[in-house]
Amino acid sequence: MNIAFFLTPKNEVVCESCEATMRQVMEKMEHHGYTAIPLIDKSGKYVGTLTEGDLLWKLKNTPDLNFKNTECVKVKEIDRRVSHKSVSINSDIENLINLAINQNFVPVVDDNGIFIGIIKRSDIINYCYNEMKK
Template sequence: MFSPAIQKLIEERSGSFLIPASKIAFVEESNPLYHAFLILTKVKYAKIPVLNQQSQLVGLVSLAMITDKMLDNDDISVEALSKYQVKDVMQTDFPKVNFTDAELETQLHLLVDNNFIPIVDDDDVFQGMITRREWFKAFNYLAHTFDDHYMVIKKNQILRLEANDE
């Protein structure tokens, strides 16, 4: 559980954690692999969201997933880029959170092992993502402004002060 003081300061910044879906590159599950390959190459992200036609989040895809499909008996074949669709290679088991239910502590735990967390609404419609980078920015804010808001006194100092009062 977060310290209430720390949580309050992080929550001051938490609204800026969400990168809206409109600013994020994605592909649709029915897109050919060459389309995902081009998008991933241009945006230079390791992994991007995969949506269905209803804008629901259904997977994640990376260059490594695509190139793995291109490998054919010690050779690389570009035929796979036209032959397969994104849904044939995408990752379907991944963490995602509903933004209204996403506690800060849950987000932080998920970001330990993931560069980003996709955010969905109650109908699994993709809303955006929270990135490790945004959390680092919040921690930087916390580290630089904590003393502007709070004074820290060690608990054993309080006990000694109370003992001296008697």
Template sequence: MNIAYFLLPKSRTAYLYDDYTVRQGLEKMRYHGYAAIPVISRDGKYVGTVSEGDFLWSLLSDEGGRRATRSLKDLEKLRVRDIFCEDNAPPVGITVSMEELLTSAMNQNFVPVVDDLENFIGIITRKDIIRYFAEQQNPSAATQRMRKIV
């Protein structure tokens, strides 16, 4: 099965640029209501995924070995690229198998997809992956569901 069938293209995906301020990133995540969102560079390369937890931890800073809360003004200076941890949502190529895609989706809500040049081209949601495997287990249910839609 070609995973491009499940791809939600970049043009329909919410993402952040790595040079956005933390405040801009928070505003966009709040607007869309996401728990995690892909981060790309201005030239379209996938950089990583930032989560709510990354934003929460960025509100605390270590100043002189002690914790201090950052002000809203501080969040205007801090960039999204500075707050996310090692990427726990590695991207996959467009030629990956469905089984590999399932493995990638086990620990994240979506799987970022890149082309051969590491350009971000979209995401595949865990919901779509689960639906695919559920339909493989019970193809008649999928057929009945499609009849109701049409």
């Protein structure tokens, strides 16, 4: 099975630029109800996933940082505690599932590392469930 079957394309994914501010990403995550968001660089490459935990640790470990001045902190300045791996669109289903075990979504990149979308763990589980019911 081709993993593209599960792909949610980039134009349907909420992601953020590494140049965005901490405040912008917090407001975007709150608005959409997400706990993690893919980060994309200027050339469109996937560079990592920022989580609520990353934001909380930044607040905890930065003296004098409060909500108001989070607009001065760039997302690229925030350490990410967990490395969320991406998968190539040409990868096999086994590799995808291996990553999805520990990630709610798996970012998908093309041969040049350009972000093209995500595959949600819930979509994989729903597919398996529906196949079992047959």
